[in-house]
Amino acid sequence: MRRIMGGRVLLAMLPLLFWGVVNAADNRVTVEPGQAYFMYHCETCHLPNGTGTKLLARRVGADKSLLVRRTDLVGDYVRAVVRNGVGGMPWFTRVEVTDAELEEIVNYLTRNNPR
Amino acid sequence: MAASSSRRADVAPRQLTRFLKAVAAEIGDEWVFDSATDVASYQDVFALGDPRLHSPAGAVAPLTAAQVQTIVRLANRFKVPLWTISRGKNFGYGGAAPVMRGVVILDLTRMKRIIDVDEKLAYCVIEPGVGFYDLHAYLRANGIRLWMSCLGNSLGSVIGNALEHGTGITPYADHAMNLCGMELVMPDGDIVRTGMGAMDDNPTWHLSRHGYGPGWEQMFTQSNFGVVTRAGMWLMPEPEGTLSMTMNADKPEDIRWIVDTLGELRTKRIITQATTVRNYMRWAALDSVRSDWYDGPGAMPDEVIERIRQKYGVGWWNINFRLYELPEVNDAHARFIEEKFKAVTDNRFEISRWRQGDPPALSGESLPGVGSMQMVNWAGGRGGHVGFSPVLPLNGELAFAQFDRTRVRMKEFGFDYYGSMYLWERAITVISQIFFDRDDAQMLERVHGLFRALIADAAQNGYGEYRTHIDFMDDVARSFAFNNHALLRWNEKLKDALDPNGILSPGKQGIWPARYREEA
Numbered sequence: 001m002r003r004i005m006g007g008r009v010l011l012a013m014l015p016l017l018f019w020g021v022v023n024a025a026d027n028r029v030t031v032e033p034g035q036a037y038f039m040y041h042c043e044t045c046h047l048p049n050g051t052g053t054k055l056l057a058r059r060v061g062a063d064k065s066l067l068v069r070r071t072d073l074v075g076d077y078v079r080a081v082v083r084n085g086v087g088g089m090p091w092f093t094r095v096e097v098t099d100a101e102l103e104e105i106v107n108y109l110t111r112n113n114p115r
Numbered sequence: 116m117a118a119s120s121s122r123r124a125d126v127a128p129r130q131l132t133r134f135l136k137a138v139a140a141e142i143g144d145e146w147v148f149d150s151a152t153d154v155a156s157y158q159d160v161f162a163l164g165d166p167r168l169h170s171p172a173g174a175v176a177p178l179t180a181a182q183v184q185t186i187v188r189l190a191n192r193f194k195v196p197l198w199t200i201s202r203g204k205n206f207g208y209g210g211a212a213p214v215m216r217g218v219v220i221l222d223l224t225r226m227k228r229i230i231d232v233d234e235k236l237a238y239c240v241i242e243p244g245v246g247f248y249d250l251h252a253y254l255r256a257n258g259i260r261l262w263m264s265c266l267g268n269s270l271g272s273v274i275g276n277a278l279e280h281g282t283g284i285t286p287y288a289d290h291a292m293n294l295c296g297m298e299l300v301m302p303d304g305d306i307v308r309t310g311m312g313a314m315d316d317n318p319t320w321h322l323s324r325h326g327y328g329p330g331w332e333q334m335f336t337q338s339n340f341g342v343v344t345r346a347g348m349w350l351m352p353e354p355e356g357t358l359s360m361t362m363n364a365d366k367p368e369d370i371r372w373i374v375d376t377l378g379e380l381r382t383k384r385i386i387t388q389a390t391t392v393r394n395y396m397r398w399a400a401l402d403s404v405r406s407d408w409y410d411g412p413g414a415m416p417d418e419v420i421e422r423i424r425q426k427y428g429v430g431w432w433n434i435n436f437r438l439y440e441l442p443e444v445n446d447a448h449a450r451f452i453e454e455k456f457k458a459v460t461d462n463r464f465e466i467s468r469w470r471q472g473d474p475p476a477l478s479g480e481s482l483p484g485v486g487s488m489q490m491v492n493w494a495g496g497r498g499g500h501v502g503f504s505p506v507l508p509l510n511g512e513l514a515f516a517q518f519d520r521t522r523v524r525m526k527e528f529g530f531d532y533y534g535s536m537y538l539w540e541r542a543i544t545v546i547s548q549i550f551f552d553r554d555d556a557q558m559l560e561r562v563h564g565l566f567r568a569l570i571a572d573a574a575q576n577g578y579g580e581y582r583t584h585i586d587f588m589d590d591v592a593r594s595f596a597f598n599n600h601a602l603l604r605w606n607e608k609l610k611d612a613l614d615p616n617g618i619l620s621p622g623k624q625g626i627w628p629a630r631y632r633e634e635a
Contacts, residue, residue, distance in 0.1 A: 044248055044483070044485055045485050045488070050485075051484075051485045051486055051488050052485075054489060055489060083156065085160065087492065088488055088489070088491045088492045090204075090270075091156055092156070093148075093153070093156040093157065093174070093203070093211070094148060094153060095146070095148075095174070095225060096202070096203075
């Protein structure tokens, strides 16, 4: 099994491959970019029962510990945490999470906020 | 504080600006960074003091080996030293931060190509930006039945971790030994392929550890002699079955028979994985913080330790390992292991088995995770950790003595003892984790005092560390003192010959180029 897939294509698809979030009927991706970036960059920790979720439960309570369910996250706060870290969470450089990716993540995490 | 932190890159602001502009013209403005926020993002996440002591002046992030060549050549022209990181997640050892202030980070995070995976011959060829999660996702998505050797914190780079002599807990746990065939950008900007890769299109580049002539690969691990831009990594074929064996032991001194009995099984290759023995602190630190148990000064008293053990149902020491491959062979080996242990203890193993067709979650496959990041908050406040890890002969009495010395020192400096041991075939790495509050200046002073005492204690007994934090790279290098530090002198001779401008990672592992060397 050699040369399964070209590297550049792989890079673009990694967030999607990781979770296999693909609509089987037409093989089209059904997640918005922000969700894909959140899954790739953040859900290593911030998934149900994940390390980030457990640490947040200690700090803000279990009911607010799962980020994808939050309806009160402020964009600037998300940006500040990603760029500066908080508690045991390390920060992320602009190489690892680009500004454009971070904006998509912010959009995703604030999508359910009351307007 | 650290001697290394007193050094600063001698780069004038104008010179730095010209360098960054020249790099931007080659790789794009958006991949050159020098704002205060960006600079801070390359500081040590778990700094043992003021993180600005290890602050870079900027960062550049190439996408290709050709861009790395260009950057290294420009760095030579403008005399700007670089500090190479793969993904910068070397937590506990300095993260992305350089030893010396004022250098420019050469950040390889964008080099994320998975160039090749060969399922039959069980290896991959990857770039340094490929993380453990990336490679695992790729193997899963393509149904490739190869297993990785992952870490408690898997946010980092597969290659970067191997280059730092990182370890896992599988038969492929010695990650540097899985490296086979590298591509490097040398300090003069030339590109070199090691081993069989020195021949055009040789298909054994990543299959045979030996090429023709001297073998150079280990020289580029924990070093500043070149920039690895791709490497072959051997992976483990998914086994037919696994058999897990778990045993606890009640007393600190039990480590003697644990190490001697497991050690013989490791040397004989009955147990092929890097076998770990851990104390109760692992369970406590994963699930709680110190103040949940004890608020007093100094190390936790025995009564608290007993409560921790009761709550988690763990021993003072805890053994767990797996046997791999054919279930029948695993069973035979398990019987042999049980007999060996019956001769030294009344404790018995808990055994569980997995074979192909059983639920994959029970296989014991080493998966990427970040669980160990939960431990860093143990001491309270904004947490941090640093590990002290000398290498000893695989011998129970010596391991006990090292453990006991360390425990006494940690108590003396007011820290709880957290120990884990990694048993190799002939040596043992005795790891002690020190957890601290990043914002407690007095505690950080104690960490520095403790760490230097531990280096000295180990050296006095003839032992050295396998890896260390950027604050202590000079101290540990100095402890390797045979013949007036002949090895360090040799490394520096080599450094000056290969990298006369001192461009690549000055001070890495205590190896300084002439330009920044301080006479002892």
